[in-house]
Amino acid sequence: MDEQADAFESHPEARYGGAGRMSDATVAAHEEAAATLADFAPAANGFTGRDIPPDDVFNRCVRCGLCLPTCPTYVETMVETSSPRGRIALIKSVAEGQLDLLSPGFMHQMSECLDCRACEAVCPSGVEYGKLLEPARTQVNRALEQERGPIKNFVRHLLLHVLFGNLAIMRLVSRVLWLVQRLGLQAFAQKSGLARLFGMEKMIDLAPRMSDTFFVARDQRWEATGAKKATVFLHGGCIMATAFAEIDFATVRVLQRAGCEVLAPAAQGCCGAITVHAGDMDAGRELAKRNIEAFEQSGADYYIINAAGCGSTLKEYGHLFHEDPQWHARAVRFAAKVRDITEFLDEIGIDENLGRIEATVTYQEPCHLVHAQRITQAPRNLLRKIPGLTLVEMDESSLCCGSAGIYNLTQPEMSQRLMERKAKNAAATGASCCATANPGCQLQVQAGLRREGSEMSVRHIIELLDESYRVGDASRGTPATP
Ligand code: SF4
Ligand code: SF4
Structure with a gap:
C-alpha cells in the first residue's frame, strides 16, 4: 500500500x-x-x-x-x-x-x-x-x-495544515529561507553539487526569492486618492505576501489611485487553494471560514485578490460548502463579492495618468484566470492602457505553464515539459517582458526562460501599472502615492 x-x-x-x-x-x-x-x-x-x-x-x-x-x-x-x-x-x-x-x-x-x-x-x-x-x-x-504511514502523514500535515494554515508560521519559514538566500547558501548548494546530492536541485531552482519586506495584514486602512468609489478588502495571500510582497504593496497603490479605500484585515488567512488542489477539502474549508468571517466583519464592498489561483478558489467557496447548510449561504454571499484585481480595475476604471513604458510585452494567461474565472480581456485592456507598451500575443497563451500549485513537485517531469513549452512560446514573441497575474506562473515562466537562456523579465500586470504611474509622476513632478 x-x-x-x-x-x-x-x-x-x-x-x-x-x-x-x-x-x-x-x-x-x-x-x-x-x-x-x-x-x-x-x-x-x-x-x-x-x-x-x-x-x-x-x-x-x-x-x-x-x-x-x-x-x-x-x-x-x-x-x-x-x-x-x-x-x-x-x-x-x-x-x-x-x-x-x-x-x-x-x-x-x-x-x-x-x-x-x-x-x-x-x-x-x-x-x-x-x-x-x-x-x-x-x-x-x-x-x-x-x-501512508505516520511520517508521510506528518509531513503532509505540516505542509498543508501548519504552514498554509497559519500566516505567522509561513512568514517565519519564509524569513529563514530569506536568510539562507541572502547568505548565499542557496547558490552555494547549487554550485557545490550539494543540491543534486540530496535530490533538491529542481526544488531549489524553483524556490522563489523572498522579498526583503513582507506584506503583513495588520488591520491597515489606506485612503482612496480622490473621490472614493469603493471600500475593498485586500487579500494579501501567503506566497504573494512573502515572495512577491512588492506586488501586494503595488496593488494597494494602484487601488488607491483607482479611488478605493483599501483595508487589510489581520483576521484573513490563506485562501485554501493549495490544500483544496492537493485533495484536502476539509483543511480548505477551515481556511475558507476564516476569510468569510474576516470579510463579513470588515464592512468592505469587495474582496480583492491579485493571484488568479487564489481567486478561483475564493470564488468557489459556495461549492466548497455545498454540503454544509450552516455555511453555504454565507459562502455564496462571500464568493459573489470576490474580484480578481484585473477584472475589478477594468470594471471600475483606473487612474489614466500613466507614464510611458517603452516595451514589447507578451501575456501568459494563468489557467485559473482564463479557464476557471473566464477572464480574458481585462488583463489585456489594462496592459493596452500603458502608453508606449506594445502587447504581442504568444502561441498557446492559455495552455498551462505546468506550475499548478505544487504540481512542479508532485509531477516534475510533466511540469518541466510544459514549462519548456511555455518558455519557448514566450521567447518566440521577441518581447522583453512577459506579463502574468499569478505568482505560481511567474515563478514557473521565470525558471523556464532562465533555462532557455532568455533575458525576458516576468512581471505581474499590477507591477507594470504601478511602474507606469511612477514614471508618470516623476515626469510631472507629482509626489508618489504613500
Ligand atoms: S468529452 Fe470533453 S468536451 Fe465532450 S462532453 Fe465530455 S468533457 Fe465535455
Ligand atoms: S489537465 Fe486536462 S483534464 Fe486536467 S483540468 Fe486541465 S484540461 Fe482538464
Whole structure:
C-alpha cells in the first residue's frame, strides 16, 4: 500500500518520452489501469462519505472529445487516459464500483491532471470538471491516510495544515529561507553539487526569492486618492505576501489611485487553494471560514485578490460548502463579492495618468484566470492602457505553464515539459517582458526562460501599472502615492 501512496504523490515510474510518445513504464502504468477496467473486478475501495464526485456532473459528458486538444497532458502524451474524457471515465468507473479508488492508474491520473480547467471552459455539455477532480483527489487522500504511514502523514500535515494554515508560521519559514538566500547558501548548494546530492536541485531552482519586506495584514486602512468609489478588502495571500510582497504593496497603490479605500484585515488567512488542489477539502474549508468571517466583519464592498489561483478558489467557496447548510449561504454571499484585481480595475476604471513604458510585452494567461474565472480581456485592456507598451500575443497563451500549485513537485517531469513549452512560446514573441497575474506562473515562466537562456523579465500586470504611474509622476513632478 505504501507503493500506492508513492504512486499518487509522484508516480515516479510513469516517465514520459518525447511529445506524443510514452516510455515503457508509462505504457505499463496505463495498461494497468486499462486492465483493471477491463477486468471489472469488484472494487475494494470506492467513493464514500463527504465530497463524492457528483454523478450529475460526470454523466453530462457525452464523450465528444472537444476538450482533448485543450488539455495540456493530452497534448503532451496523446493518451486517452491522460485526457479529460479519459479521466471522467475513470472517475465514473470508480463511482460505479468497476475500478478501485486506489488502483495506481487511477491515482496517477488524478495526480497528473493539472486542475487547469481548460477542458471545462470548452465543454459544450457544461461538464464542471473541477467539481469532479477535487473531490476525487480528496477521496484518494482520505483512503491513503491509513496507508501512508505516520511520517508521510506528518509531513503532509505540516505542509498543508501548519504552514498554509497559519500566516505567522509561513512568514517565519519564509524569513529563514530569506536568510539562507541572502547568505548565499542557496547558490552555494547549487554550485557545490550539494543540491543534486540530496535530490533538491529542481526544488531549489524553483524556490522563489523572498522579498526583503513582507506584506503583513495588520488591520491597515489606506485612503482612496480622490473621490472614493469603493471600500475593498485586500487579500494579501501567503506566497504573494512573502515572495512577491512588492506586488501586494503595488496593488494597494494602484487601488488607491483607482479611488478605493483599501483595508487589510489581520483576521484573513490563506485562501485554501493549495490544500483544496492537493485533495484536502476539509483543511480548505477551515481556511475558507476564516476569510468569510474576516470579510463579513470588515464592512468592505469587495474582496480583492491579485493571484488568479487564489481567486478561483475564493470564488468557489459556495461549492466548497455545498454540503454544509450552516455555511453555504454565507459562502455564496462571500464568493459573489470576490474580484480578481484585473477584472475589478477594468470594471471600475483606473487612474489614466500613466507614464510611458517603452516595451514589447507578451501575456501568459494563468489557467485559473482564463479557464476557471473566464477572464480574458481585462488583463489585456489594462496592459493596452500603458502608453508606449506594445502587447504581442504568444502561441498557446492559455495552455498551462505546468506550475499548478505544487504540481512542479508532485509531477516534475510533466511540469518541466510544459514549462519548456511555455518558455519557448514566450521567447518566440521577441518581447522583453512577459506579463502574468499569478505568482505560481511567474515563478514557473521565470525558471523556464532562465533555462532557455532568455533575458525576458516576468512581471505581474499590477507591477507594470504601478511602474507606469511612477514614471508618470516623476515626469510631472507629482509626489508618489504613500
Ligand atoms: S468536451 Fe465535455 S462532453 Fe465532450 S468529452 Fe470533453 S468533457 Fe465530455
Ligand atoms: S483540468 Fe486541465 S489537465 Fe486536467 S483534464 Fe482538464 S484540461 Fe486536462
